[in-house]
Amino acid sequence: MFAPNAHHEIAKTRYTILQDRALAFCSAFLDLPNNPPDKLLSEHFVTDGPKITEHGPEWANKRLPFLGRTFSGGDECLEYFSLLSDTLEFIPNKQTFPGKEGTIVDDTAFAGSKTARGDVRGMVSVVGRAKFKAVKTGQSWDEQFIYRLSEFDEDGRIGHWEVWADPLSAWVAVGDEKQ
Template identity: 45%
Template sequence: MPAPSPTTRATFLRSTAESFVKAFIAGTSPCSILDTYFTSSAQIHEHGPAWANARLPFLGKTFTGRRQPGSTPSHDGGSTCDDYYDLLSRTLSFHPTERTAPASVEFVVDAEALGPGGEEEGKGVVTVKMSAAFKSVKSGEGWEEEFVYVLSGFDEEGRIGRQELWADPLSAWVAVGE
């Protein structure tokens, strides 16, 4: 069977990315999101300064793969994609606004681009800018911000191999407090 055309693959990747974003906004459980939208060896990396890890333990490190079935969540920072979502949800709460879900045309797709893993990952990169309100679980202090997802390394079934995030770590740092 011939490989799909770049246009068809771009439409497919856009659809996958949109579906992932809608599931995230709807509050779908992280485990379901990882099961549905990510490869088993996926990576998640939220960019940010290493000095912020004391308050924001999900920043600046790469979380890889999934937690083994039946194992308990790590309380030491862990390193799986499940641990990323655990750390994030113990630190911040997410509150979608009317501007959170971008229109389909705002998903920038390059079906032939290689992500940071190069040839080892699948082809395709999708970039999307979103906005939402966040709140510190600890202090209750909130803020609104724009953030960017870059999804790459898609497998043939359209599952995401890598998610990179760029957000506003200074606002999160201040909101979380000491």
């Protein structure tokens, strides 16, 4: 016989944990003033070697210094946020991130790298839409971008956050690196 309210006490699956954590992470970007980088890292990332990679050509580092490299560890991840916010402003809206129906979750996928935690499985992809603005020029544009979250720990904290965005629009908006 089932215990009273047993139907309300269903254990979360790995899939649900990863999806919920990914959506919570994305939601934090909708209220950046109350979610500064150190809070994002402490609440959503593993403590032992988080990584952030924003993919793009290395030659674009002259104008977009956060692009084309992996920032590893807490201090480097904070550096990523600093370089990013010195260059671009992120202007989200209510439709920036999809709900559960708009996430792709594979709780058994392997990102291709081993961590101190071993062969870490699980990947979540989310497509977002927002306006971005170059800090120095004020030029803005709308774009779609993709977040791929992987290397989660047992609690669903993110080990690696990868971003694919539109570096050409950012490059043009930021303008000449001599500014």
